[in-house]
Amino acid sequence: xxxxxxxxxxxxxxxxxxxxxxxxxxxxxxxxxxxxxxxxxxxxxxxxxxxxxxxxxxxxxxxxxxxxxxxxxxxxxxxxxxxxxxxxxxxxxxxxxxxxxxxxxxxxxxxxxxxxxxxxxxxxxxxxxxxxxxxxxxxxxxxxxxxxxxxxxxxxxxxxxxxxxxxxxxxxxxxxxxxxxxxxxxxxxxxxxxxxxxxxxxxxxxxxxxxxxxxxxxxxxxxxxxxxxxxxxxxxxxxxxxxxxxxxxxxxxxxxxxxxxxxxxxxxxxxxxxxxxxxxxxxxxxxxxxxxxxxxxxxxxxxxxxxxxxxxxxxxxxxxxxxxxxxxxxxxxxxxxxxxxxxxxxxxxxxxxxxxxxxxxxxxxxxxxxxxxxxxxxxxxxxxxxxxxxxxxxxxxxxxxxxxxxxxxxxxxxxxxxxxxxxxxxxxxxxxxxxxxxxxxxxxxxxxxxxxxxxxxxxxxxxxxxxxxxxxxxxxxxxxxxxxxxxxxxxxxxxxxxxxxxxxxxxxxxxxxxxxxxxxxxxxxxxxxx
Numbered sequence: 001x002x003x004x005x006x007x008x009x010x011x012x013x014x015x016x017x018x019x020x021x022x023x024x025x026x027x028x029x030x031x032x033x034x035x036x037x038x039x040x041x042x043x044x045x046x047x048x049x050x051x052x053x054x055x056x057x058x059x060x061x062x063x064x065x066x067x068x069x070x071x072x073x074x075x076x077x078x079x080x081x082x083x084x085x086x087x088x089x090x091x092x093x094x095x096x097x098x099x100x101x102x103x104x105x106x107x108x109x110x111x112x113x114x115x116x117x118x119x120x121x122x123x124x125x126x127x128x129x130x131x132x133x134x135x136x137x138x139x140x141x142x143x144x145x146x147x148x149x150x151x152x153x154x155x156x157x158x159x160x161x162x163x164x165x166x167x168x169x170x171x172x173x174x175x176x177x178x179x180x181x182x183x184x185x186x187x188x189x190x191x192x193x194x195x196x197x198x199x200x201x202x203x204x205x206x207x208x209x210x211x212x213x214x215x216x217x218x219x220x221x222x223x224x225x226x227x228x229x230x231x232x233x234x235x236x237x238x239x240x241x242x243x244x245x246x247x248x249x250x251x252x253x254x255x256x257x258x259x260x261x262x263x264x265x266x267x268x269x270x271x272x273x274x275x276x277x278x279x280x281x282x283x284x285x286x287x288x289x290x291x292x293x294x295x296x297x298x299x300x301x302x303x304x305x306x307x308x309x310x311x312x313x314x315x316x317x318x319x320x321x322x323x324x325x326x327x328x329x330x331x332x333x334x335x336x337x338x339x340x341x342x343x344x345x346x347x348x349x350x351x352x353x354x355x356x357x358x359x360x361x362x363x364x365x366x367x368x369x370x371x372x373x374x375x376x377x378x379x380x381x382x383x384x385x386x387x388x389x390x391x392x393x394x395x396x397x398x399x400x401x402x403x404x405x406x407x408x409x410x411x412x413x414x415x416x417x418x419x420x421x422x423x424x425x426x427x428x429x430x431x432x433x434x435x436x437x438x439x440x441x442x443x444x445x446x447x448x449x450x451x452x453x454x455x456x457x458x459x460x461x462x463x464x465x466x467x468x469x470x471x472x473x474x475x476x477x478x479x480x481x482x483x484x485x486x487x488x489x490x491x492x493x494x495x496x497x498x499x500x501x502x503x504x505x506x507x508x509x510x511x512x513x514x515x516x517x518x519x520x521x522x523x524x525x526x527x528x529x530x
Contacts, residue, residue: 087115095123095139116146123151133163140167145174147195152180159183172196193218200224205253212236230256234263241268241291247275247283247299254282261288271296277304288313298324300372307332307369321367328371330388336367337391345401345409347379354380361395383409394418400470402426406453413460420463424451425470 090101090112098119102112112118119139124132132152140148148171159165165186168175172191177198184204192214199220205227213220213236220236224244229252243264248254261267261284268291275297288295295318297306306323311332321336333356337343340358347354352373359366371380383405386393393415400423401409413419451469458464 083111083115087111087118090115090118091121094126095121095135096126099135099139113142116142116144119143119148120146121149121151125152133159133161137163137167140171143171143174147174147176149177150175150180152182159186162186178202190214193220196220198222202226205229208234208237210234227253228256229253230260230263232259237263238265240264241266243267243269244271245273247272248279249274249276251279254279257282258284260284261286265289265291267292269294269296273298275299275301275304275306277301280304280309283309285312287315288318290315290317292318294318294320294322296322296324300326302326305329305332307335310367311335319365323369324372325369326372328369328385330385331390333369333385333389334391336369337393337396339395340367341395342398343393343396343400345382345399345405347382347402347405349379349404352379354382356382356386379405381408383412386412386415391415397421399423400425403451406451410453410456410460413457416461418463419461420465422457422461422464422467423470424467 086108090098093101098112102109119142122136122139124136127135136152164183165188168186169188169191172188172193174195175193176195177200178187178196179198179200181201181203187199187202187206189207189209190211190213194214195218196213197219200222201224203226206225207229208231210231210233212231212234215235217235217239220239222242223237223240224242226246227249228245248257257279264270267289270288270292271294273296276299292313292315295310295313297309299306304325305328306325307328310321310323323336336356337358339361341361342359344357344359345355346357353370355368355370357366357368371382373380393412394417396416397418398421399416399419403424403426406424454467457467
């Protein structure tokens with residue numbers, strides 16, 4: 001790149017110098033002509049001199065131009081690169097950079113225009129808003145039949161002239177991925193798309209016809225859309241493995257969702273958001289495809305408990321389940337956590353959310369439900385839900401929860417008769433951060449007084465062998481203060497006969513500045529040593 005800049009700069013400098021010399025000659029001869037005309041009035045002689053001057057100027061410019069080009073050819077290392085390699089370099093430039101490169105010289109422009117791969121990755125997001133569709137058309141026309149990936153704005157843009165739709169009608173047969181919130185009705189639904197693999201980020205209602213994308217299975221494997229009207233049959237959807245969409249928002253949409261699983265027999269991941277209880281009866285009542293491995297469901301409907309929906313769709317092959325909702329019938333919680341050897345309890349007081357994550361039985365199998373409260377940001381009482389659910393917790397061997405809810409969780413521990421390992425997480429931070437439009441205050445010191453409840457936990461769970469205090473430190477000053485307080489608390493616990501309590505996550509530079517002589521070395525570990 002440095003050689004390129006130097007060569008171009010020197011070429012420009014020589015060109016400017018030649019123009020300067022020609023201008024000086026022109027000025028000198030013009031002054032001589034004016035003297036001749038003013039003194040002798042030999043008009044014929046003056047006309048002959050002017051013609052000679054014009055010819056001389058043209059020949060001089062030609063000679064200087066040839067000299068500059070010859071020097072550039074001899075000294076510009078880029079000219080020694082094969083055109084194919086230079087074109088490959090262009091493909092690494094952002095879209096706007098490729099446009100600039102195509103205007104550097106005739107040679108570069110010829111390479112850019114004759115190489116479809118240069119324009120195969122079309123990302124018009126950084127282009128001026130009023131020019132995106134025109135640039136899209138220009139670049140797409142240069143791609144030939146080369147596979148193309150389209151990336152555009154996440155916001156819907158108006159296409160009054162129909163430029164985007166016309167381009168897609170002409171080129172959809174070699175488009176591979178679409179990551180673009182396309183203008184409304186700009187995707188030609190019945191056009192053949194044998195290379196298309198991804199449709200992502202379309203937010204207008206998509207009425208999928210039976211002959212979608214030519215009416216035959218091709219390579220389509222991922223669809224992320226918002227609203228949709230589904231057909232009764234559609235061969236092109238049979239290859240889709242990842243599907244993300246909103247639940248039905250109208251009765252018209254809801255009536256098309258009953259055959260969802262039949263349309264997507266190869267489905268491996270399904271994510272449905274914005275589900276409404278009033279349309280829940282229109283969702284599939286049949287079992288999902290045996291290929292389904294991941295299920296995500298979410299709702300903001302205060303009356304909608306998604307756990308029964310998961311129970312209806314549960315299969316032995318389903319590995320990951322994520323539910324997000326605002327309410328839950330406690331009796332349904334047991335379906336999520338039954339036979340799980342590991343439970344994670346999370347609480348985010350700043351944003352009013354809590355989460356229960358059940359791991360196992362089996363490897364890579366997790367089920368979680370997140371409770372959200374957007375009204376007053378009150379964290380749902382997970383301990384109360386677990387007690388009311390009367391779930392069988394005897395299989396739980398490991399429990400993780402934040403220190404902020406340790407006290408409220410004490411009544412649950414008698415049900416954890418098989419508990420062997422307890423992880424308690426807390427965070428020292430003096431940083432303030434933003435969540436949406438709200439400013440979340442810093443947490444200088446977690447409620448360390450809650451550690452006193454560990455004495456009761458040991459009594460309620462006689463099989464408990466180890467307690468890990470998982471610490472997150474955001475800055476050294478708070479780390480030093482927090483570490484000293486933690487060591488003091490742990491020392492007190494040790495004096496009361498408590499053992500098997502470990503602090504994990506203290507940076508080594510903090511440990512060096514804290515007196516840990518009252519604690520066994522194995523009881524404290526840093527991120528570097530763990």
